[in-house]
Amino acid sequence: MGHQNAHDTDGTSSGFTSADPVAEQALDWFVRLRNSEPDAATHAAFQAWLAEDPRHDAEFRSLETLWNSRSFSDAVKTLPVDRRALLRPKTRRWPLHAAALAASVLIAVGVWQYPALTIAIQADFETATGRQTTVRLPDGSMMMLNTDTAVATDFEGGRRHIRLLRGEAFFDVVHDPARPFTVSGHYGEVQVLGTAFSVRTGDDEDQVVLERGRVQVLCLCDGKGMGKAELVPGEAVSITASAVSPVRATDPSATLAWREGRIIFENASLGAVLEELRRYHRGPIVVADERVNRLVVTGNYRLDNVEGALRTLADAAGVGFYRIPGGIIILR
Structure with a gap:
């Protein structure tokens, strides 16, 4: 057809x-x-x-x-x-x-x-299906949650850590060399100092798209396969239970169009x-x-x-x- x-x-x-x-x-x-x-x-x-x-x-x-x-x-x-x-x-x-x-x-x-009730108990912020919301984090960074998304936040003791429990979120991070900003999904973790990127969780993989800056993506796996990758703007990567995929080119204006x-x-x-x-x-x-x-x-x-x-x-x-x-x- x-x-x-x-x-x-x-x-x-x-x-x-x-x-x-x-x-x-x-x-x-x-x-x-x-x-x-x-x-x-x-x-x-x-x-x-x-x-x-x-x-x-x-x-x-x-x-x-x-x-x-x-x-x-x-x-x-x-x-x-x-x-x-x-x-x-x-x-x-x-x-x-x-x-x-x-x-x-x-x-x-x-x-x-x-499972949904378990996530609801852990989450600090959630969105319903078809809804989006923007949150200013304690360090001044901005977080935008896409549809059906839940996150847990940890900014205690100088930490800047987000756990993406479900769904997809975009982060515009305030630069702070002394306190790296990390986002963990089901299979991987993103580490940054100051940048703009998205993370999306799924049943089989996490996906990371970088719009601005530079990030390092780590696989939270058992050491099999390729365990990390570095992204520059316009690149994306997927993380499974065993490896980080090869880096691929993407158009953030289309991939992240959900923000608009x-x-x-x-x-x-x-x-x-x-x-x-x-x-x-x-x-x-x-x-x-x-x-x-x-x-x-x-x-x-x-x-x-x-x-x-x-x-x-x-x-x-x-x-x-x-x-x-x-x-x-x-x-x-």
Whole structure:
């Protein structure tokens, strides 16, 4: 599939939405039939709608397939309990076995959220999904937290140390040769005297991007592989559990565009772009057709309107866009 260009958009929406009227009707029927026991008249109307056009049956069946797919099931698991309820059939009674099941689900969710609670206890500063904040540190340095980020700070006894517990942060550090400024992630540590750089944590690696000055990056590993690297402006590096990657060139104005509330990408796979946009969207973004991930796109979008960006991307790429309760967006 080919290259697609897209432009910024301010559009927003709610409820069940799609650019395709047939798909929207299928969504409406799907939810109506799941959330209530259809009476004879409703069932007859549904059968009549199916008979009107072969596409009606095809769209409805595709929604059933998607609903039962693993990707959709995994996406629903990421929703808070109160938002998952929007996707479940409504019932008037809670039999004993149903109440017991609900209790077990709540316990399971509590266990699943335990890591987040642990981070919340350790963090001195946090941001929610889609939010950013700037903090002036005790030494006068500036720290900007990106979406879904948590940090712990230590400025006692002459120390200047930040632990990035989750997410991504940018630092503009006040020069002080007597007190090096260090930032540690999951796998690496950055040491500076005075400079401007970002650190981002992930499940498998930390990433460091240098905008100004000079930094040394150390691997907090067991000594295997290359353990350190020095960066000059316009360079980046990744750190895993066992090594520091080769230094690579990067454009900080694009890589760090989130500081201005934007995301910029050029000739990137749509799958990679969606993975980045998921960080700023509270609900799951589900791709129902793997071919969608392989599309190549270029764009410049505002991060305070992720849904609008997704709509424009879908339109430019010729991809179906669906929004259903719980904030779930489906592309196929």
